[in-house]
Amino acid sequence: MPEDFLAEAHRAAGVRRRKSVFTPLVVMFLMMAQRLHGAQPLEYAVMTLLRGLPPSFWPDPCERVRRWLEEGKGPSSHTAGYSQARQVLSKSVVEQSCDRMFDQLLTRTDPDGTAGEPGRFFILDGSSVRTAHSDALCELYPPGSNQHGEAHWPVLRMLVAHELRTGLALRPEWGPMYGDNPVSEQDLLHRMIDRLPAGSAIMGDCNFGIFSVVWAAQQRRYPVLLRLTPSRAARLAGGPLRDGIDRAVVWKPSTYESKKHPGLPSDAVVKGRLIVRRVQPGDGSAPLLLSLFTTLDKPAGKLVEVYGGRWNIETDVRTIKKELCLDQLTCTTPEMVSKEIHMAVAAYNLVRAMIVLASLQSGIPPRRYSFTKVRLVLETFGPALANASDDKAAGQIFDQMMRYIQQARLPDRGRKRPSYPRETWPRGSAFPKRKCKPPGPPEDPLEPNINDTKNSPK
Numbered sequence: 001m002p003e004d005f006l007a008e009a010h011r012a013a014g015v016r017r018r019k020s021v022f023t024p025l026v027v028m029f030l031m032m033a034q035r036l037h038g039a040q041p042l043e044y045a046v047m048t049l050l051r052g053l054p055p056s057f058w059p060d061p062c063e064r065v066r067r068w069l070e071e072g073k074g075p076s077s078h079t080a081g082y083s084q085a086r087q088v089l090s091k092s093v094v095e096q097s098c099d100r101m102f103d104q105l106l107t108r109t110d111p112d113g114t115a116g117e118p119g120r121f122f123i124l125d126g127s128s129v130r131t132a133h134s135d136a137l138c139e140l141y142p143p144g145s146n147q148h149g150e151a152h153w154p155v156l157r158m159l160v161a162h163e164l165r166t167g168l169a170l171r172p173e174w175g176p177m178y179g180d181n182p183v184s185e186q187d188l189l190h191r192m193i194d195r196l197p198a199g200s201a202i203m204g205d206c207n208f209g210i211f212s213v214v215w216a217a218q219q220r221r222y223p224v225l226l227r228l229t230p231s232r233a234a235r236l237a238g239g240p241l242r243d244g245i246d247r248a249v250v251w252k253p254s255t256y257e258s259k260k261h262p263g264l265p266s267d268a269v270v271k272g273r274l275i276v277r278r279v280q281p282g283d284g285s286a287p288l289l290l291s292l293f294t295t296l297d298k299p300a301g302k303l304v305e306v307y308g309g310r311w312n313i314e315t316d317v318r319t320i321k322k323e324l325c326l327d328q329l330t331c332t333t334p335e336m337v338s339k340e341i342h343m344a345v346a347a348y349n350l351v352r353a354m355i356v357l358a359s360l361q362s363g364i365p366p367r368r369y370s371f372t373k374v375r376l377v378l379e380t381f382g383p384a385l386a387n388a389s390d391d392k393a394a395g396q397i398f399d400q401m402m403r404y405i406q407q408a409r410l411p412d413r414g415r416k417r418p419s420y421p422r423e424t425w426p427r428g429s430a431f432p433k434r435k436c437k438p439p440g441p442p443e444d445p446l447e448p449n450i451n452d453t454k455n456s457p458k
Contacts, residue, residue: 001025001097003059013092019062021049021075022085024093026057030082031343032350036379039325042079049082050074052387091338098171098342099195105349106197109166109356119296121164121225121306122196123313124204126185127321128177129156129341134332142179153328158341159188161196162316164203164309166366167352169316169345170195186213193220201225201296203310206232209293211253212261214270218295224272225294225307233291236274241289245276246300251293275300279308283419312367319371320348351375358405373408377401 006024010017017024030045037044058065067073075081110120130153131137141154157177161170173192175183185207193216196202201223204213209226217224234241236249251270258264272295279290294303321327326344331337352366355374359366381401388394 001028001100005100006093006097009093009096010090012096013090015090015093019060019065020085021062021065021068022082023058024089024097026053027082027085027089028094028097028343028346029053029057031086031339032347033382035324035326035344035347036351036375036382038323039330042082043077046077046079046082048383050077051383054386086336086339087333089339091335094339094342095171098346101346102168102170102349103197105353105356106163106166106168109168109353109360110163119201119223119298120197120199121201121203121309122161122170123164123310124159124161124185124189124202124208125313125317126157126159126188126207127317129158129174129321129326129329130154131156131329131337132332136333137337140334141176144178156337157183157185157188159185159192160313160317160320161192162313164306164312166356167312167316168349168356169320169352171342171345174341186210189213190216193217193222196220196222203307205310211251211257211268211270212264214251214272214293214295215253215264215268218270223295225292225296225303227307227310228274228291228293230289230291233274233276233293236293237276241276241291243276243278243289245274247274248272249274249293270295273300275303277301277304279304320344323372323375324348351378354378354401354405358402358408361402362406364409368410369405370408370410374405377404377408 007017010024026049030048033048034040034042034045055061055069058069061069064075068075131141133152133154137154141156143151143154145151155177156174158172158174160172162168170192173188175188177183189208193202202208202213202217203225204227206227206229209228209232214224214226228236230241236251237245237247249272251272253261253264253268272293275292275294277290277292277300278287280287290304290307292303292307296303324344324347326341329337329340331340351371351374354377355366355369355371358364358369358374378401381397381404385394385397385401388397
């Protein structure tokens with residue numbers, strides 16, 4: 001994150017920068033450190049700062065930082081300054097920084113985009129994230145409801161796009177999941193699709209195997225590999241589905257799709273291939289017919305094999321939500337929700353980049369490394385690397401990190417593990433669940449309580 005880039009990002013955002021201990025670079029670094037250590041509180045971030053950061057974090061230090069670096073008079077350990085710096089940090093600068101980090105890491109790990117044969121695929125998937133309960137978030141991301149009433153936590157729907165081979169994540173998009181104006185995963189894709197790297201291909205399950213998605217990808221010259229529902233695949237095939245189908249098809253929007261997407265031209269068509277293969281699911285269930293639509297000219301068997309890697313996005317989303325604690329956000333404003341999500345994805349990409357570096361050294365695919373163990377290595381040796389006395393000492397620490405990362409390979413299980421039923425032990429509760437009740441008239445303290453058996457008349 002060079003200084004000239006940050007200066008240009010602030011100019012583009014129309015934000016004035018002030019000299020401070022908590023510069024934008026320092027704040028983003030500390031937010032990433034909080035996520036890497038399991039969403040630690042603000043106190044942890046401040047202590048990380050007081051432990052010491054390289055002087056390069058302050059290219060033009062203020063007087064307070066200068067005294068700290070020269071005389072050792074550090075700032076206060078209270079969290080008020082860091083909390084205010086997080087609030088005033090420009091959301092636009094965070095987005096630009098997140099995009100730059102992703103572009104730099106993707107370029108360095110796969111410059112030509114051909115390392116993941118037969119091309120660079122981005123897997124799409126959606127998930128939900130809960131936020132803290134506040135008036136602003138409840139209005140923007142309304143809670144869900146069921147037969148028991150309205151839920152407590154606001155919920156947003158988030159769309160992610162991860163590179164198939166390396167697992168690097170594009171900056172996600174999100175919107176309300178419930179309420180009067182919920183967004184679909186397809187709507188979020190239309191916001192994200194222009195940020196995909198040139199020359200990439202789009203992969204998704206049957207939720208994305210619709211005409212509007214294929215049309216949007218074709219207009220931007222992105223090849224697709226999408227799964228279709230059996231009914232949609234049968235309509236394209238013009239008859240019953242069978243194993244071995246691999247034919248050219250012309251996809252036209254249905255009457256329903258034309259009404260739902262009035263922006264589609266009347267003569268909109270997409271030319272591609274319909275591939276149907278009988279596959280055996282990994283969970284041992286009955287074989288099924290897998291229907292794929294693609295605009296790629298690769299062999300059908302290779303494309304079916306590549307689509308088998310779509311399951312990686314499920315484990316990637318689980319990693320972001322559990323390892324980096326993004327399943328439940330604690331911030332109470334929409335701006336902080338945005339910054340927390342972006343910095344969490346940046347921290348996730350940092351771990352993935354370390355894994356790819358280890359993969360380039362060993363030749364083992366990046367997906368064969370444990371994200372959890374690599375995160376722990378980075379968490380443990382990161383402070384020592386940042387505080388190294390010189391480049392030689394930093395190189396020695398980095399080599400030590402890479403040696404332990406090489407030991408973070410996932411085990412090669414020779415036999416399939418047994419499948420256990422999805423059961424959990426019930427959790428006992430000594431207290432009733434809280435229910436929101438409308439406020440009633442105040443009670444008269446002089447009026448006896450009929451439910452008070454201790455003081456009731458005999």
